[in-house]
Amino acid sequence: xxxxxxxxxxxxxxxxxxxxxxxxxxxxxxxxxxxxxxxxxxxxxxxxxxxxxxxxxxxxxxxxxxxxxxxxxxxxxxxxxxxxxxxxxxxxxxxxxxxxxxxxxxxxxxxxxxxxxxxxxxxxxxxxxxxxxxxxxxxxxxxxxxxxxxxxxxxxxxxxxxxxxxxxxxxxxxxxxxxxxxxxxx
Amino acid sequence: xxxxxxxxxxxxxxxxxxxxxxxxxxxxxxxxxxxxxxxxxxxxxxxxxxxxxxxxxxxxxxxxxxxxxxxxxxxxxxxxxxxxxxxxxxxxxxxxxxxxxxxxxxxxxxxxxxxxxxxxxxxxxxxxxxxxxxxxxxxxxxxxxxxxxxxxxxxxxxxxxxxxxxxxxxxxxxxxxxxxxxxxxxxxxxxxxxxxxxxxxxxxxxxxxxxxxxxx
Numbered sequence: 001x002x003x004x005x006x007x008x009x010x011x012x013x014x015x016x017x018x019x020x021x022x023x024x025x026x027x028x029x030x031x032x033x034x035x036x037x038x039x040x041x042x043x044x045x046x047x048x049x050x051x052x053x054x055x056x057x058x059x060x061x062x063x064x065x066x067x068x069x070x071x072x073x074x075x076x077x078x079x080x081x082x083x084x085x086x087x088x089x090x091x092x093x094x095x096x097x098x099x100x101x102x103x104x105x106x107x108x109x110x111x112x113x114x115x116x117x118x119x120x121x122x123x124x125x126x127x128x129x130x131x132x133x134x135x136x137x138x139x140x141x142x143x144x145x146x147x148x149x150x151x152x153x154x155x156x157x158x159x160x161x162x163x164x165x166x167x168x169x170x171x172x173x174x175x176x177x178x179x180x181x182x183x184x185x186x
Numbered sequence: 187x188x189x190x191x192x193x194x195x196x197x198x199x200x201x202x203x204x205x206x207x208x209x210x211x212x213x214x215x216x217x218x219x220x221x222x223x224x225x226x227x228x229x230x231x232x233x234x235x236x237x238x239x240x241x242x243x244x245x246x247x248x249x250x251x252x253x254x255x256x257x258x259x260x261x262x263x264x265x266x267x268x269x270x271x272x273x274x275x276x277x278x279x280x281x282x283x284x285x286x287x288x289x290x291x292x293x294x295x296x297x298x299x300x301x302x303x304x305x306x307x308x309x310x311x312x313x314x315x316x317x318x319x320x321x322x323x324x325x326x327x328x329x330x331x332x333x334x335x336x337x338x339x340x341x342x343x344x345x346x347x348x349x350x351x352x353x354x355x356x357x358x359x360x361x362x363x364x365x366x367x368x369x370x371x372x373x374x375x376x377x378x379x380x381x382x383x384x385x386x387x388x389x390x391x392x393x394x395x396x397x398x399x400x401x402x
Contacts, residue, residue, distance in 0.1 A: 010372065013379040017353065019360065048382045051389065052354055055339070056332055060237040060254050061247075068258045069226050075262050076220040 008038060016045035209275045217265060229258075232276055236283050239355040243287045243347060244294065245340050253290050257283040280356055284366055291344055338388040346381035349374055 011028045014020050020028065032039040137145050204212060204227035215224035236257065241250040260282050269278050339347060348367060352358050358366065364374040 009379055010375045013375055013382065014360075016382065017378070044386055045379070045382045048386045048389065051335060052339075052350060052382075052385065054332060055242070055335060055354060056238075057234045057355075058238045058241050059234050061251065064251055064254060065229060065233060068229060068255070068262075069222070071259065072216070072225045072229075072262045073222045076216065076222070076225075 012038065012042045012045060015042050016049045210271065213265075213269070213271065213275050228275070232279065235355045236279065239280075239351050240283060240287050242336070242339060242351045242355070243344075244290050249290055249294070253283070253286045257286045260286070277362075281366060284352070334392060338385055341388065342381050342384055346377045346384065349377040350381045353378065 008028075008031065011020065011024060011031075015025065015028050028042070032042060139145055204223055207215075207224070207227070209228060209231070212224040212228050215221035216228070233254075237250065237254050240253045240257070241247070244250050244253060257279070261279055269275065339350065342350065345367070349363055352363050352366065360371050360374050360378075364371045367374065369377075
C-alpha cells in the first residue's frame with residue numbers, strides 16, 4: 001500500500017500560494033495524480049487564495065500623509081545630521097591615540113630637564129627666565145645678605161660706613177656690619 | 187489592484203527625479219542630507235501597503251489612521267538610532283507597523299463594546315472617512331465582491347488574518363512571517379491553511395445565501 005505524503009498539508013498550502021520549488025511541485029503533482037482528494041484540496045485552496053489576492057490596496061488619507069511628511073521635515077530640520085558611524089575597532093584605536101598623545105605631552109623632555117619645576121608646569125616662566133642680578137639685602141636681624149658669593153666683591157664695593165650711632169648714653173659707636181657669605185671676618 | 191485616495195507623486199512632480207532611486211539611497215539622502223523629497227518618495231512608495239495591512243487588521247479607519255501615524259512617528263524619530271542601513275528599510279518599517287497593529291488589537295480586545303460589534307457587521311467601505319471616499323468611478327470598481335471579501339477577512343481569527351495579510355500586502359515568505367510573528371514556519375503555514383479553509387467556508391455560505399435568495 002502506498003504511504004501518504006508526510007507533509008502533504010504544508011505542501012498543499014504552499015502549492016496554493018505558488019511557494020513551491022520545481023522539485024516539490026513535481027512531487028505534489030505526482031501525489032495529486034494518485035489522490036483525488038488531495039487534488040481537490042489543493043485546487044480549492046489555490047482558488048481561495050486567488051480571491052484573497054483581489055483585496056484592494058488602500059491609500060492613507062491625504063491629510064495623514066501630509067502630516068507625516070511635515071513631521072519628517074520638522075524632525076530632520078531640528079535633528080543633527082547623521083554622523084558617520086565608525087566601527088568599534090576604529091573607535092578603540094582613536095581613543096588609544098588620544099591617550100598616547102596626552103601622555104606624550106605630560107612626559108618631561110630632555111631639553112626641559114634643567115628648567116625649574118615651575119617652568120615645566122608652565123607657571124610664571126618669565127620670572128625665572130632672566131633673573132635680576134643678586135643685590136645685597138638686609139634681613140630682619142639687620143644682616144646683609146648676598147645671593148651668591150661671587151657677587152660679594154661687587155656688593156662690598158657698594159657698602160659705605162654708617163653715620164648713625166646707636167647707644168643708650170648718646171656716645172655712639174658705629175653699628176657692626178656683617179657680610180653674609182663673606183670668607184673673611186670684618 | 188486599484189489604489190484609492192491620494193498619491194503624493196501625482197501632486198508633486200518634483201519627486202519624479204527620485205523614482206529611480208532605491209530605498210537605501212533615499213534613506214541615505216534623507217538622513218545625511220535632510221532631503222525631504224527623498225522621504226516623500228519613500229512614503230509614497232510604501233504607504234499603501236503599510237496602510238492596507240494596518241486597515242485590514244484593525245478594521246476601522248480611525249484606528250488605522252492612529253496606527254499609521256504612530257508607525258511613521260516612530261520611523262521618523264528612531265531612524266537615526268535604531269535603523270541599520272544594511273537592512274531593508276521597508277522590512278524595518280513593516281516590523282514597526284506590525285508591532286503597532288498588534289498593540290492596537292490588544293487595546294481593542296481590552297475595550298470590546300457593542301459599537302465594535304456593530305462595526306463588524308457594517309459595510310467595509312462605509313467605515314472609510316469622507317476624506318478617503320473613493321470617487322464615483324472608483325465606487326464602480328469597488329464591487330460588492332471585494333466588500334464581502336473584506337468582511338470575511340475580518341471574520342478570521344486575528345492570528346490567521348495576520349498571516350494572510352502579511353503574505354498578501356507585504357509579500358513575505360513563510361520564513362519571514364514566522365520570524366515577524368514569533369512562531370515556527372510550520373505554525374505559520376498551519377495558520378494560513380486554516381485561514382484558507384475558513385474563507386472557503388465563508389464563500390460557500392455566500393453562494394448558498396445567494397442561491398436561497400434567488401429561489402425566493
